Amino acid sequence: MSANPFIESEDQEQLRATARAVIARHAPQRDVRIWDEEGSYPEHLYREIAKLGWYDIVADDEPLDGMAGLLIALCEEVGRASSDLVALLNLNISGIRDLIRWGTLEQQEKYAEPVLRGDGRFSIAVSEPDVGSDAASVATTAERVEGGWLLNGQKTYCEGAGIPGTVMELFAKTGDSGRKRDDLAVFLVPSDHPGVEIRRMPALGRNISGIYEVFLHDVLVPDEALLGEPGQGWQILKERLVLERIMISSGFLGSVGQVLDMTVEYASEREQFGKTISSYQGVTLPLAEMFVRKDAARCAVQRSAAFFDAGLPCETESTMAKFLCGQIYAEASALAVQLQGAYGYVRDHTLPMHHSDGIIARVVAGPPSVQLNFIARSMGLRGN
Ligand SMILES: Cc1cc2nc3c(=O)[nH]c(=O)nc-3n(C[C@H](O)[C@H](O)[C@H](O)COP(=O)(O)OP(=O)(O)OC[C@H]3O[C@@H](n4cnc5c(N)ncnc54)[C@H](O)[C@@H]3O)c2cc1C
Numbered sequence: 001m002s003a004n005p006f007i008e009s010e011d012q013e014q015l016r017a018t019a020r021a022v023i024a025r026h027a028p029q030r031d032v033r034i035w036d037e038e039g040s041y042p043e044h045l046y047r048e049i050a051k052l053g054w055y056d057i058v059a060d061d062e063p064l065d066g067m068a069g070l071l072i073a074l075c076e077e078v079g080r081a082s083s084d085l086v087a088l089l090n091l092n093i094s095g096i097r098d099l100i101r102w103g104t105l106e107q108q109e110k111y112a113e114p115v116l117r118g119d120g121r122f123s124i125a126v127s128e129p130d131v132g133s134d135a136a137s138v139a140t141t142a143e144r145v146e147g148g149w150l151l152n153g154q155k156t157y158c159e160g161a162g163i164p165g166t167v168m169e170l171f172a173k174t175g176d177s178g179r180k181r182d183d184l185a186v187f188l189v190p191s192d193h194p195g196v197e198i199r200r201m202p203a204l205g206r207n208i209s210g211i212y213e214v215f216l217h218d219v220l221v222p223d224e225a226l227l228g229e230p231g232q233g234w235q236i237l238k239e240r241l242v243l244e245r246i247m248i249s250s251g252f253l254g255s256v257g258q259v260l261d262m263t264v265e266y267a268s269e270r271e272q273f274g275k276t277i278s279s280y281q282g283v284t285l286p287l288a289e290m291f292v293r294k295d296a297a298r299c300a301v302q303r304s305a306a307f308f309d310a311g312l313p314c315e316t317e318s319t320m321a322k323f324l325c326g327q328i329y330a331e332a333s334a335l336a337v338q339l340q341g342a343y344g345y346v347r348d349h350t351l352p353m354h355h356s357d358g359i360i361a362r363v364v365a366g367p368p369s370v371q372l373n374f375i376a377r378s379m380g381l382r383g384n
Pocket residue numbers: 123124125126127131132133134156157158159160206211360363364365366367368369370373
């Protein structure tokens with residue numbers, strides 16, 4: 001990142017330009033609409049991403065200078081095509097980073113190398129039927145047995161977990177010490193491992209990655225499936241989430257930019273009562289306001305990335321950025337559908353996809369009220 005977080009460095013500009021060209025070639029709007037409708041995974045796109053070395057941004061032992069700054073430029077461009085494509089990119093980037101930070105060399109070779117080559121993928125499995133925002137309450141168990149660990153339980157809403165070649169970072173408790181966070185551990189579990197059963201959950205959006213239920217019946221995994229130490233699961237999750245929030249927030253901004261551009265174009269062409277609808281302030285002012293709010297949210301993302309790259313704590317800043325960007329994606333896509341009238345509602349373009357994906361942008365990586373609780377605590381407000 002340049003010395004000024006609001007002015008892009010040459011590296012950021014170059015990466016952004018490359019990403020824009022790659023997305024135009026490998027993920028044009030027409031194709032994205034079809035992937036979303038059919039629920040199909042564009043393997044060729046992620047192979048290309050691996051070939052271009054985008055995953056290498058996080059693959060060094062020493063964090064690359066300006067890493068978060070590069071990632072926000074990348075995610076914003078991919079987000080113009082689809083926030084769901086960003087989600088899949090984030091799962092791989094965050095997975096590689098977890099392996100670099102917490103894994104052994106053998107684990108990096110076995111689990112991260114295939115993703116870096118474009119042959120493999122990562123997903124994350126924390127949520128369960130009775131565990132959502134209260135992630136430390138995971139009920140899935142990991143029992144130490146001869147030859148490794150025995151996993152039992154059920155996971156829900158695991159994005160992309162059923163795509164072939166996926167390895168899940170699966171959270172389980174290794175004991176019952178009474179301090180839930182101290183009992184958590186992460187296991188690297190291929191989704192086709194014996195005993196693992198995966199089912200797709202039909203959903204309103206996020207149809208490219210798909211969300212999945214995972215059933216674990218006496219799943220025996222070897223010792224080397226454990227990432228870090230037993231008891232380090234909470235720390236792994238907490239540290240991962242900071243950069244993850246920054247990346248997905250930037251992806252949401254890209255989607256907002258795309259939705260606004262589509263609506264400006266439509267409003268400039270559509271004529272009613274003898275004039276283009278862009279002549280009416282009822283159309284232009286809400287768009288202008290959304291543009292202002294998007295720009296403010298962008299500053300929040302850039303600041304978080306700058307803090308991250310400077311090695312400063314930014315849990316609160318990244319939470320605020322995610323809160324703003326999730327909110328604005330939901331609102332901008334709803335506004336766009338309204339302003340494009342009936343045309344906004346038909347599946348001739350990607351707007352219906354953005355609307356469905358925008359609704360859930362508020363919830364993924366933490367619902368608004370849970371994020372506001374955290375922000376309130378950072379202000380010194382102590383609730384229950
Ligand atoms: C598209 C999508 C992709 C996902 N991908 C994954 C994935 O890959 N892996 C994974 O493990 N999970 C995934 N999830 C699950 C996601 O992490 C959860 O949705 C999220 O943690 C919130 O949990 P919940 O949906 O169960 O809501 P709950 O936690 O049950 O919350 C329901 C409502 O109660 C409110 N609430 C809860 N607690 C409080 C509180 N303390 N104060 C005030 N309000 C509160 C919330 O704001 C929310 O409105 C995904 C979800 C979606 C929709």
